[in-house]
Amino acid sequence: MNEAFGIPKDKLSKLEEIIDSAGRIAVLSHMNPDGDAVGSCAAVASFLSEVRGKDVTVVLPNAPGAPLDFITKRIPKEKLLIHGEDPEAAVKAIGEADAIFVLDLNRLDRVSGEEDALRSAKAPKVLIDHHLGPEVEAFDLVFSKAEVSSACELIFQILMEIVGDAKKLPPTCAYALMCGMTTDSNNFANSVFPSTLRMASALLEAGVDRDEIVESVFNSYRINRIRLLGHMLDNCLQTTPEGAAWMILTQEIKERFDFRDGETEGFVNIPLTSKDIRLSLFLTEEDDRFRVSVRSRKGTSAREIASRFFHGGGHENASGGRLLIPEDIPSKSDAGAYVEKATKECLK
Numbered sequence: 001m002n003e004a005f006g007i008p009k010d011k012l013s014k015l016e017e018i019i020d021s022a023g024r025i026a027v028l029s030h031m032n033p034d035g036d037a038v039g040s041c042a043a044v045a046s047f048l049s050e051v052r053g054k055d056v057t058v059v060l061p062n063a064p065g066a067p068l069d070f071i072t073k074r075i076p077k078e079k080l081l082i083h084g085e086d087p088e089a090a091v092k093a094i095g096e097a098d099a100i101f102v103l104d105l106n107r108l109d110r111v112s113g114e115e116d117a118l119r120s121a122k123a124p125k126v127l128i129d130h131h132l133g134p135e136v137e138a139f140d141l142v143f144s145k146a147e148v149s150s151a152c153e154l155i156f157q158i159l160m161e162i163v164g165d166a167k168k169l170p171p172t173c174a175y176a177l178m179c180g181m182t183t184d185s186n187n188f189a190n191s192v193f194p195s196t197l198r199m200a201s202a203l204l205e206a207g208v209d210r211d212e213i214v215e216s217v218f219n220s221y222r223i224n225r226i227r228l229l230g231h232m233l234d235n236c237l238q239t240t241p242e243g244a245a246w247m248i249l250t251q252e253i254k255e256r257f258d259f260r261d262g263e264t265e266g267f268v269n270i271p272l273t274s275k276d277i278r279l280s281l282f283l284t285e286e287d288d289r290f291r292v293s294v295r296s297r298k299g300t301s302a303r304e305i306a307s308r309f310f311h312g313g314g315h316e317n318a319s320g321g322r323l324l325i326p327e328d329i330p331s332k333s334d335a336g337a338y339v340e341k342a343t344k345e346c347l348k
């Protein structure tokens with residue numbers, strides 16, 4: 001499998017140099033970490049500590065939702081710091097690191113609260129990511145590829161160049177890579193490349209239990225989530241003749257259904273199962289803003305609407321952003337009208 005993925009040799013030797021000269025390593029990913037973010041961190045941390053004997057700390061801006069506990073628990077408790085819960089320890093770990101790995105994000109502000117600590121850190125910074133338009137100048141070494149399912153897939157490709165065989169990866173590393181690829185591809189529904197299936201095949205041969213991952217990712221929710229989904233589809237789904245759909249999860253609905261982080265994962269994809277819809281948005285009310293997820297069919301750009309109207313970006317058919325008050329709309333009740341106008345602009 002060596003050299004099959006086209007990872008440049010000079011980048012690999014620079015990576016080896018950075019790893020060799022580091023004792024303590026910090027591994028970071030983005031705000032509201034999803035399966036690919038946590039999977040990437042768990043995989044890289046496992047490889048660097050178990051294979052290379054490094055002292056590795058994972059630093060995340062906020063805690064992953066409970067549905068991701070099955071991956072999070074693979075990171076040793078004392079080696080996982082949440083900036084939102086213990087900012088001092090998180091900033092200290094970044095400042096003391098001899099090397100910093102930043103995974104599954106393209107811009108430094110995506111690490112949220114740790115951004116200043118990350119920018120001012122003296123240690124070499126390595127980016128491994130699959131989003132478009134990475135902030136290249138902020139890093140000493142960048143592995144960036146958009147033609148992969150996930151950051152986990154790109155990490156897998158790099159590790160294969162290093163170790164040559166998936167069977168040589170520690171079990172936690174292999175499992176975490178399969179997790180991130182499975183969640184980011186929505187269980188092989190989106191962004192599946194020939195290399196994605198080669199990776200899945202190699203990890204299965206290495207002994208990863210995919211049934212357990214699928215059960216944990218897709219079939220482990222509380223019954224509240226199903227009731228919330230029913231409510232959202234019945235009462236909150238808006239559509240336009242041009243093929244847009246959106247739902248807005250308000251604070252009031254969150255409270256009524258005892259909402260917990262991560263429980264609306266996948267809701268944004270559901271409208272796209274209708275042949276009449278080509279652009280779908282899901283808004284979640286937060287303290288002073290809405291978090292926005294956008295998905296689109298091929299031929300319609302989720303990224304365009306996310307970047308033009310929601311201060312965001314991401315992938316062509318899967319993007320995210322935010323809707324700010326009062327910058328974008330005077331009050332929360334104007335969100336629906338703003339979304340409608342934005343979709344009309346983009347689906348002309």
Ligand SMILES: [Mn+2]
Binds near residue numbers: 036037104130184
């Ligand atoms: Mn990702």
